[in-house]
Amino acid sequence: MNSVFLIAKKEILIxxxxxxxxxxxxxxxxxxxxxxxxxxxxxxQQKEVIENARKExxxxxxxxxxxxxxxxxxxxxxxxxxxxxxxxxDFGLDTFTGTSVYLEAHYQHEFMxxxxxxxSSMIRFGELSAALVLQILVPxxxxxxxxxxxxxxxxxxxxxxxxxxxxxxxxxxxxKIVAYLSILLSILAPFFVIAFIxxxxxxxxxTIPDIAVRVVLLVIIYVVYLLIFVAFSVWVxxxxxxSKNALLTLLTxxxxxxxxxxxxxxxxxxxxxxxxxxKIYREAIQKDIKSGLDGKASTSxxxxxxxxxxxxxxxxxxxxxxxxxxxxxxxxxxxxxxNKVYDVHWARLKKIFDxxxxxxxLSSFITPYLAIRNLSMGLTAxxxxxxxxxxxxxxxxxxxxxxxxxxxxxxxxxxxxFYEYKAGKNLWNSIKEFEYTTMSVYEIVSLYKTELISxxxxxxxxxxxxxxxxxxxxxxYE
Numbered sequence: 001m002n003s004v005f006l007i008a009k010k011e012i013l014i015x016x017x018x019x020x021x022x023x024x025x026x027x028x029x030x031x032x033x034x035x036x037x038x039x040x041x042x043x044x045q046q047k048e049v050i051e052n053a054r055k056e057x058x059x060x061x062x063x064x065x066x067x068x069x070x071x072x073x074x075x076x077x078x079x080x081x082x083x084x085x086x087x088x089x090d091f092g093l094d095t096f097t098g099t100s101v102y103l104e105a106h107y108q109h110e111f112m113x114x115x116x117x118x119x120s121s122m123i124r125f126g127e128l129s130a131a132l133v134l135q136i137l138v139p140x141x142x143x144x145x146x147x148x149x150x151x152x153x154x155x156x157x158x159x160x161x162x163x164x165x166x167x168x169x170x171x172x173x174x175x176k177i178v179a180y181l182s183i184l185l186s187i188l189a190p191f192f193v194i195a196f197i198x199x200x201x202x203x204x205x206x207t208i209p210d211i212a213v214r215v216v217l218l219v220i221i222y223v224v225y226l227l228i229f230v231a232f233s234v235w236v237x238x239x240x241x242x243s244k245n246a247l248l249t250l251l252t253x254x255x256x257x258x259x260x261x262x263x264x265x266x267x268x269x270x271x272x273x274x275x276x277x278x279k280i281y282r283e284a285i286q287k288d289i290k291s292g293l294d295g296k297a298s299t300s301x302x303x304x305x306x307x308x309x310x311x312x313x314x315x316x317x318x319x320x321x322x323x324x325x326x327x328x329x330x331x332x333x334x335x336x337x338x339n340k341v342y343d344v345h346w347a348r349l350k351k352i353f354d355x356x357x358x359x360x361x362l363s364s365f366i367t368p369y370l371a372i373r374n375l376s377m378g379l380t381a382x383x384x385x386x387x388x389x390x391x392x393x394x395x396x397x398x399x400x401x402x403x404x405x406x407x408x409x410x411x412x413x414x415x416x417x418f419y420e421y422k423a424g425k426n427l428w429n430s431i432k433e434f435e436y437t438t439m440s441v442y443e444i445v446s447l448y449k450t451e452l453i454s455x456x457x458x459x460x461x462x463x464x465x466x467x468x469x470x471x472x473x474x475x476x477y478e
Contacts, residue, residue: 003167007175008182015145015183024141025187031137032191035130039088040198050080050099058433066422069405070331076104077401079394079434084208084381089195089218090131092382101391103398105335105405108342110278130195131376134222135369136258138188139229142180143250146233149176151243169470173234180230185223192219210441214379217441221379224455225372231462238469257367265363265370269356281345288341299334306333320415327418328410335402342395353384364454371451371458378448381438385447389439397434404430 015021057078064075080100087094102109153159153172162172196215208214233250240246276284291298310322310329319326364371377383404427413421445452 003171004175004178007167007172008179011149011176011179012183015179021141021145024144025183028133028138028141029187029191031128031133032130032188035128035133036088036191036195036198039091039129042091043083043085043088046099047083050083053078053100054080061431062425062428064428066424068418068421069409069423069427070105070328070418072423072428073105073402073405076102078102079397081390082207082436084438085198085211086208086214086218086380087382088198089129090376090380090382091127091129092131092377092380093384093387094382095127097384097387101394103394103401105331105402106338108395108398130191131373131380134188134226135372135376138184138226139258140254142184142226142229142233143247143254145183146176146180146230147237147247147250148243149180149234149237151237151240151246155243170467173238173466173470176234177227177230180234181227184226184230207436208381208438213441214381217445218376218379221372221375221455224459225368228368228455228458228462231459231466235462235466235469238466257369261363261367262370262373265360269359272359273352273355275349275352281349285341285345288345289338293341293344302333302337303330306330322415325410325413325415325417327415328406328408328413332403332406332410335399335406339399350388353388357384358450361448361450361454364451365457368455368458371455374451375448375455378444379441381444385444386438390436393436394434401431 057080061075061077064072067075078100081098083094098110150159150172153162159172163169196219232253236249236253237243237246240249289299292302306329307319307326310326311317311319314322316322360370361374364374374383378385405423408423408427409421412423
């Protein structure tokens with residue numbers, strides 16, 4: 001163990017003398033600081049805007065005055081997606097999924113005000129976030145730090161000298177890994193501390209209640225991810241004949257892992273499971289509402305059936321004699337059927353999303369970058385699953401709002417009355433303000449089991465290769 005630390009100390013001193021390493025370390029630290037500060041500013045500004053808009057729209061709903069409940073259902077309200085504190089670390093898909101949705105009767109509107117709409121097409125390559133720096137740029141620093149780990153020792157003859165003095169190859173390997181990991185952690189430690197303090201001090205426990213567990217898990221998976229790159233760089237250096245070859249191999253792998261494979265995977269997923277256009281998707285929903293899911297139960301047929309059922313139930317021969325407003329019943333029945341149609345089409349659409357995500361998840365066995373990217377977005381609540389979860393909650397809230405409006409109309413007005421009947425503030429107050437809580441850590445982790453397994457497999461594979469190669473290492477490359 002003493003030999004490991006002696007080798008690590010030597011590697012650290014050598015690394016600190018290299019201007020390129022010092023320059024890269026400074027660049028990484030500056031980028032992390034800038035990304036964290038920019039993320040905090042964006043989070044603080046968006047949180048304030050969303051909070052003000054939420055209060056304004058809630059006040060508009062409560063003070064809309066006396067009106068018919070169905071008019072109020074069409075007047076509707078806006079729901080705003082709350083910003084989670086961890087989004088300052090990883091922006092994830094928040095830029096693309098929208099910040100608000102309009103809720104009204106008959107329609108399931110898509111989310112509006114996507115920040116990506118205000119950016120150029122370059123936004124597709126990602127925004128500068130702390131997560132992006134850790135996922136892509138820090139591995140590049142590790143490559144320049146570790147590529148000469150063994151090739152330089154071999155070229156200078158010190159590797160042969162170390163082995164001749166009884167130092168095992170395993171000791172040399174672990175000494176170098178400890179050295180590079182120590183350098184890396186000394187660079188990243190201040191960032192992790194600041195990020196943890198910000199997350200715990202500014203966290204909204206109502207929206208994301210398990211913040212501390214998420215932060216700890218984020219630190220663990222990022223340390224494992226970077227440890228994989230440290231070990232991989234050392235292994236490539238061990239297997240290379242010259243430092244030039246080691247650097248070229250590692251840079252090629254970096255381009256493959258970070259750019260080519262993720263882009264190819266995304267394109268493959270889109271071509272294998274193409275999404276319908278929004279126009280086609282909306283038209284299919286309206287067609288099934290009008291003609292019925294089976295193509296036989298049209299709107300007029302369903303309304304006539306409903307009318308017969310209520311006339312038989314109350315033993316009357318006219319809807320005017322019903323003890324409730326049949327128009328409200330009819331409207332709610334239409335809402336229920338529309339919701340049923342929407343759920344069928346949404347399930348088909350979600351299946352396409354799931355298939356595309358499955359390809360990305362399985363591709364994490366080819367590149368660890370996809371594993372850490374997906375896990376990071378999941379734990380920071382900026383991933384697709386969280387967006388879908390929020391969308392489902394808002395849709396349930398919309399349905400309950402419309403149901404209360406239609407039921408009030410059915411129970412408290414007479415058939416033929418519309419503008420004559422008006423509801424007031426008591427009804428508006430019965431609609432509780434929308435509140436959202438993200439999925440628990442357990443639910444998130446269960447959704448990303450493939451990525452967790454792949455990250456573990458990468459770690460096992462790299463250290464197995466290191467163990468095997470350290471037994472086969474040659475002091476002089478022939």
